[in-house]
Amino acid sequence: MKQFDLKSEFIGMPLKKIKENFRFPTFINNINSVIATGKILEKEIQTTDFKWYQMNVLPYHVRHENRTNGVIITFVDITPRVNDLKEQEKLVVEHELLLDTIAHDIKNPLVGLNLSFRLIKDLKDKNSDKFLTLISNHEKSLQEIQKVINGLVESRWEKQRYQAAVELIDLPNIIEDVRLSLSQQLIETNARITHDLKVGELTFVRRKLRSMLYNLISNAIKYTPASRSPEIIVRSYMEDGYFVIAVKDNGIGMRSEDQKTIFDKFQRASKSVDGQGVGLYLVQTIVSQADGKIDINSELDKGTEIRVWLKS
Structure with a gap:
């Protein structure tokens, strides 16, 4: 009623x-x-x-x-379910970003510190007891930090491996879940998502596949100028032994030089659009870990198509 x-x-x-x-x-x-x-x-x-x-x-x-x-x-x-999906997507992005930060942004400076201490130890003046004690204490502290970070990274990945079960996935259901998660953006921009799925099922990790599609479709919406409504088409087909998922939009597109770095961390096609430049980096990371590949075809002011190739 x-x-x-x-x-x-x-x-x-x-x-x-x-x-x-x-x-x-x-x-x-x-x-x-x-x-x-x-x-x-x-x-x-x-x-x-x-x-x-x-x-x-x-x-x-x-x-x-x-x-x-x-x-x-x-x-x-199902309003609570839709809201939960949005929150889960935020948590997935934050989780992936945390893992990346620990694995790369923190461990790399530690490698530099290790090299610095080696240079200090190679100095000729090693007669000072205080100097040697200081070096020893710093090395112990550095080793403890390294153990904590290694343990954190390994425990996170072990937990993720346990949860990241490969299963037979219905692609239309994943697209619909993503559409529900992005419902507010779709309404505000009057965006339209269509699909042409030659193959509707694939074997993959559900959370990772959903994260990839979420980031690709979300970007397609964000990088469409306000003067036109986003038109997004998701295609799937088999080619050369790969399951291919293609997401095409009618957005702002990008220059050829930007296409070379768009999958790098913190890189964005346009600084005028809100974001951290992490979404496509995460997509590329997931694809690489699955021994897949990713390519891009884009033209300024005419749109972009990103294709993800996953081993069947």
Whole structure:
């Protein structure tokens, strides 16, 4: 009753005349499809108050006539799930960034400190007891720091390996989860996501695949000028023994020189867009760890297509 203003006198009227609170309503087409096919339809829809519902459309089958002449529609509030997905995505990005920072930004300076201490130890004046004691204490402290960082990195990765189970994944479901996570951005920018999936299933780590698609689609939205609505298409197909996922947009594009460094950490195609320059770096890291490859085709003011190649 929250989504339909139903009254008894509406019985017999065309459903399209009944007032409803859905954004981008297509439920009449969905009803016709269920009646025509006799198959259950499940989809997520959003209402004008920006809540999300799981809509299930079931065929109403008249047995003695052996035909479907109506439907039963149920709605389940999934707004908390959508909000949870958004929070989980933030945590995944923060977790990946933390691991990267520990593994690279902190360990590298420690290597430099090690080299510095070796140079100090090689100095000719080693007669001072105080000097030698100081060097010894510093070395012990450095070793303890190294142990802590190594332990932290190893424990994080061991936990991640345990959780990162490879499984058979339904790609349309992952795309839909990403779409739900980005629902607010899609609404604000009037963005449209379509897909052309020649292959719909692949074996991979669910969290990592979702993180990749989230970053690619999120970037496609962010790097589209305000003067036009983002048009994003996700394609999948097999080529040369690889499962290929391609994400194409109609955004600002980038220069050829920027394409060479766009996957480097903290690199961005445009400084005018908010962000840390970490998203594509994480995508490239995930792909590299899976022994895959990634390429990019972009043209200024005409858009960008990024293809991820994963071993099948």
